[in-house]
Amino acid sequence: MRAGPGGAGREQPVDSRAAVRQNGAIMRKSGSDGASRLAVVALVGDDDFGKRRALAALKNEVGGSGGDGDVLLLDAEGGDVAALGRRVVEELRTRPLGGGEKLVIVLEADELVRAHGAALLGFLEAPTDFSRLVLVARGLGPGRSKLRDALKRAGGYREFARPADRVAPWDRNRRADDTDLNRWLEARARTKRLRLEPGVAAALTARIGANLGELEAILDRWEMMAGPGAVIGAAAVEAVGPGHRETDSFALADAVMARDADRALEALAALFREGLGIGDRRLLSARDMVAPILGLFLRRLRQASRARRLLAAGARPGELAERLGVKPFLVSRTVEDARRFRQEELDRGIRRLLEADRRFKLEGQDAEKVLTDLVLELLQGGGYSHPVRV
Secondary structure (H helix, E strand, O other): OOOOOOOOOOOOOOOHHHHHHHOHHHEEEOOOOOOEEEOEEEEEEOOHHHHHHHHHHHHHHHHOOOOOOEEEEEEOOOOOHHHHHHHHHHHHHOOOOOOOOEEEEEEOOHHHHHHHHHHHHHHHHOOOOOEEEEEEEOOOOOOOHHHHHHHHHHOOEEEEOOOOOOOOOOOOOOOOOOOHHHHHHHHHHHHOOOEEOOOHHHHHHHHHOOOHHHHHHHHHHHHHHHOOOOEEOHHHHHHHOHHHOOOHHHHHHHHHHOOOHHHHHHHHHHHHHHOEEEOOEEEOOHHHHHHHHHHHHHHHHHHHHHHHHHHHOOOOHHHHHHHHOOOHHHHHHHHHHHHHOOHHHHHHHHHHHHHHHHHHHOOOOOHHHHHHHHHHHHHHHHHOOOOOOO
């Protein structure tokens, strides 16, 4: 899928039935419903965001959204390519102990394909009925044409190109701000049932750049705060701030999770003084702020709690994005959150938050007092006031 005008970042559809007709050996039957599955898939190109989303979808087919299926993640970068090649082939030919399906994923697979292309092609032509292989690479270029061509015939070659942030000089029928990047952003907004006013996409990409993960996170934030069907105008872009600054409740949450009392109390005071921005709206009443602020805190605490347990169980930071259901570029933040709190502090913080919600909803406690008391309790950590390490 090479990006063209109006097609930036769009994955070409795969006709599985045609692939079966063209090369039946590359397909296999899997599952009680007899549904066809590609035995080998290559995710290639320079759009890492698009490849991560496609990889998450493939993992969910095997292990579900929790990532608890038989999924093996291998990283080929900087390792022994010969040993890795032998292990990949062995894993693909070894049936899972618990039965079911196995997914073997190889990241940075360019060198692996170069060194072991023939062996991988052999598996593609004679697959098992229990394993699948995913190759994540920059490309399968010249010298690897047999594997690439076979994957293309089967529909297993999926190319992801970063949407361009400039209009090509030869494309004179498009305005300067009608870039593939802005079209991509508007299309992603529509999937979240958000409508961007004219000029909003261009203003946001001018401020943020071509970081697709960060742009997606901002859309997620607007969807969460403004709700489906919201119209997003220039004021929402201004609220993002220069230098990718996070504002309002996000600045408060960051300060609390960093246990920076001065910054947290200053952010809370600013909310009470100036209101909470949600899209183009601003909530001026503390009562209206309680639900979105508590919801944001609850997500951060639960993510940190899950991350801490996964790290303690031996998970690598690179695995956390899928396991936690967070954007990959937010993993480092979540790991830092987890390391600043003991597990009992996180559990206590979640209980305190639920109690605060109850006091507000059922007992009618003053909204400013509920939020202030909760922030102070989280900052104090139930008696612990120093960072901790996993």
